[in-house]
Amino acid sequence: MPATAPFATSSPMWLEPGTKPWLAAYAPRILGEEELVAQAADDWCRLASAAPAAPQLGAIARHTLNITTRAHADQLPSSLAESARRALAEQAPGPEGYSVVRDQAGDLAVVGADGAGALYGTLRLLIGGPAAILAGGDAATGTPDLSLRMLDHWDNLVPHPIMGTVERGYAGDSVFFEDGGLAPDTDRIDDYALVLASLGINAVCLNNVNVHATEATLLTDRLGLVQAIADILRRRHITTFIAVDYAAPMTLGDLGTCDPLDARVRQWWRKTTNHVYATVPDLGGYVVKADSEGRPGPFDYGRDHADGANLLADALAPHGGVVMWRCFVYDHHQDWRDRSLDRARAAYDHFMPLDGRFAGNVLLQIKHGPLDFQVREPISPLLLGLRHTRAALELQIAQEYTGHAWDTYFLPTAWREVLDLDVAGDGGMDLGQDLKARTDSAVVAVAGVGRDWNWTGNTFSQANLYGYGRLAWDLHTGAERIAREWAAASFTGDEALHAALVRILLTSREAYENYTAPLGVGFMVTPGGHYGPNIDGYEYSPWGTYHFADRDGVGVDRTPSGSGYTEQYPPALAARYRSLEECPERLLLFFHHLRYDQVLPGSGVTLIQRIYDTHFEGVAQVRAMRRDWEAVREQVPEPIRTDIDRRWRAQERNAVEWRDQVCTYFLRHSGIPDAAGRMIYP
């Protein structure tokens, strides 16, 4: 058993050994030579050694945990070999998958379809425990729905003057970088790899998609840094990506152009990429934000995004690398005066005409909604439209618009809605099924992880990272199940504690939605920082995110009488969103401009009353969550307890501020008082 305990400087999160009595009850035994099999056993032992009662328990481990792969399953003890054979045959785990079997004596075998599967199966067993994993019988299995399950770190090598080392990060400095080089605590990077492997995440992009000058050199001068981190991540089957500057042939090379059709540019990328792969042979590929928010791109040369993406794909193809090409492309110098423009249309308008023109190793990386990770958006129609191009669904764990890790916000609730969406509107396939059915789709999330002791700023935000991993593996994992698993794995305590934590998580998104921008209209946040209310903050800005409130009404007409955005959807969905009666109430102001006195078909009250009601309800929900917490907080250890206490105080202040600003703003505009007579400041 190795000497180094993991998580020496940080919270183990859901790997908390104290919640896992089974850790010391099983002695791992490895069959075969795979390094990942050995890693799995090693991680089990290291975590067992960190459990409070480990020395005693370790001495009396009653059971054996056999860890192996399909290739070596014949070496299993006879009590397990037959059931393992049967499980592999019947359950047929695919690449990275595993089967777990138990014999009558209670010994276990994790049999990976490959080494990665053995690692994932072992860590799944480690988190949940044999009783839960094998609740359905003496065999269980797991295979990921998608082969690429990725995290994008928006990390900078040198601190950005405003954003620091993690753009939109609320949990401290970069885990990877410091002062332009490697972060000194590389054990922590190893811990992080273990955290990610425990979720089955198998790819990480190290640096910010806004690639600044220093970060651009990861491709060239600082390639050694990529190598050093890739060497750590690889131990747990995690592939490394880097975000590259589209203009690199100009900024790093000495070409005067980055025209994707210029032969010298093509040559530059080939040569540079060959050099990259000579150093990091298993690099996953490149992530690119081009022609977006001031980043350079193919538009500068009158080319399109297929030209741009295929340029990099061509350089990566010989090495098996892929291009993650972001579709977050829109005009960020929009004129607020022109109400015919609609930023929501942009991704579809730009990329749909190119469907089929992208190389096979290009994935279009598409945010789940058409705008930018708001609390409530309809699904991006581009995700539904593309049929001849590989797609990656992009989510955001970093709580940019969802409370900055001050406000508790359980993201899986929202992601569930995305993945459960009936994609054709005909009661057929949901988005999760659709993604799985399509060729080599992927899922990506913006990480938001940092060097804070608890990794995520708010300890509740750990549940978002956990939930992302679980959903990335199995696109149909339920939000409540995620919450229960996370609470049970992270905290010792009685059922009241776990139930309270689950209730808080499951309430949190609705509460936050209630006290922020109403009914899907979005934004209304403080410009720049994106925390706290500023109702008109983006109303006259060039960013294209408007709500058009006046004395009569509010909301964005995206039906054919307005921007016509609804028509980007499949017909049944378009019809639903077009219709005031059928449009989900939570999305009404995203799709329609409504009068304040409009009676809403769903709730039967006027729009203005609905705005007031939801905002008072949101604050009430925060107070209820806080009371729920306070009833169980004594069971939670320090420093988590006190840290969460102060985050509730901040959240309640924020919720009250949102409620009061939104209600006053709309009272001042509409002149219509609250029917319930609550205090709305004039």
Add this chain to the structure above:
Amino acid sequence: MPATAPFATSSPMWLEPGTKPWLAAYAPRILGEEELVAQAADDWCRLASAAPAAPQLGAIARHTLNITTRAHADQLPSSLAESARRALAEQAPGPEGYSVVRDQAGDLAVVGADGAGALYGTLRLLIGGPAAILAGGDAATGTPDLSLRMLDHWDNLVPHPIMGTVERGYAGDSVFFEDGGLAPDTDRIDDYALVLASLGINAVCLNNVNVHATEATLLTDRLGLVQAIADILRRRHITTFIAVDYAAPMTLGDLGTCDPLDARVRQWWRKTTNHVYATVPDLGGYVVKADSEGRPGPFDYGRDHADGANLLADALAPHGGVVMWRCFVYDHHQDWRDRSLDRARAAYDHFMPLDGRFAGNVLLQIKHGPLDFQVREPISPLLLGLRHTRAALELQIAQEYTGHAWDTYFLPTAWREVLDLDVAGDGGMDLGQDLKARTDSAVVAVAGVGRDWNWTGNTFSQANLYGYGRLAWDLHTGAERIAREWAAASFTGDEALHAALVRILLTSREAYENYTAPLGVGFMVTPGGHYGPNIDGYEYSPWGTYHFADRDGVGVDRTPSGSGYTEQYPPALAARYRSLEECPERLLLFFHHLRYDQVLPGSGVTLIQRIYDTHFEGVAQVRAMRRDWEAVREQVPEPIRTDIDRRWRAQERNAVEWRDQVCTYFLRHSGIPDAAGRMIYP
């Protein structure tokens, strides 16, 4: 004649030798030993040497310019001695004053009441030329209205992450500081001293009133830096001040308190100040921002501002130093919900009760209006109320709220209104007369100067620095006179050029006022940066600057039915501001909350129509100014010409943006269309 030409790396502004044929026509001759007399002659010669035709003209200087002081006036040639004696007797220039006399042959004498007066008289003559200065006959005189005419630099030693090295500066980095030490180009500091002396400015505070950690050490570890700069400024009779951190006994010393009544704190300030004066014996004193916007102060110990100011006064008194104690004290955590609060009341409420309790070497430094350097504010009632305390009127040359040196804005127009205000409202004394009559008043302005080639960002902004100096010397200098002097001194060219420049300057304030926040309501600017419109930017903020627009009306009720702020004024002024009929229209929304359909007594149109009209008028004025410029721009040399071209483009964009956002905002609120049918976006 010395070899070094001044202004080697910058614009000479109004000292431009090219506009001054008299420079080379006079050979200076000094009488007496005063260093300032020698400096005056030296500056004349150095500027003459920089004139394009200097070598030829210099060789044929036809006249002598005698420079001396009262003490050596008897050494003047007989042709001048008698008229000098008579001028000194009749005109009786006071300290720092001078008389200029001319004999029949055309030789001149500048006779200072002291060395400073000789310097000032010479430089006045240098700028304006003998013909203008002596336009009224063969003798002229000048004596400053106030003995302390100061500039506050808001300069940082190390760049602030957002503000850089000059807080609210729009003209490049600090002239004084770089990387925590002295700026390398000390010749430029010498040039700057010449610029200031040419205006009669005799005191400069080197550093930002928001004293950050590095800057605080000017008082101790970095005292050598103060000494180095003071040594340069002193050559032209400029006294150096520093801004100090009120909490210095804790942050620099090792005391656990800065309670002004604590004997150890008193002792610390005495000892520290003694050390300061041992190094810089003629330091002017300290500038202090305490209990304001997060700065520490006596409130932290339950003491008042008299306690705080007298603490420092006590330490400075033995050395002849003074305390400039800023009255910009207000609650910057105000609750927008509580409409009974009014930030405008703050300075008066805090300081009036203390009138008479301040030591004789304390000046209360009071911004001209009760808020913060807005385009239009009524005068601070504290300036009118204090009768037993020395006062310093604080102005701002830095264009924080007045266009950031992108938009042309001639500040003397606004300052004139301040100084011309009938202080009792009874047709008696104006503020200028009042300040001059009171004991040892002063005037201070926030400098805004930086290391840009033209010192002020926009070349037109040079006229603001010039105008400040002229007004500080003579509180009744007219705005048009300032504009004419500046244009003539700064640019060679024909009368059309000078007339156009003057027209632009004199129009600029009204234009800017027209297209920004309406009728004195103030703010509506982008939070933080303060450039460009954001109508609700501060509406729900804790900064206490609200306009309360709703669907019915806009404005702040500061009469007794509202915050009662009007009652801080002398009765006649209070009555005027209280009355909708008598209140100046440009201040209506500062004092009153009005319905959009209210007909304004002054212009006879409704409030909403007045808002629309002024905003369209503002843009039209910008376009007219730009046309005026374009007709004469060929006469202006590069790089000024092209630089001003681009500033007009920026200003026109800004004006259009302001107009459209303000008009749309109020159309959306009021629902009332423009009677003139102009395009207001819905």
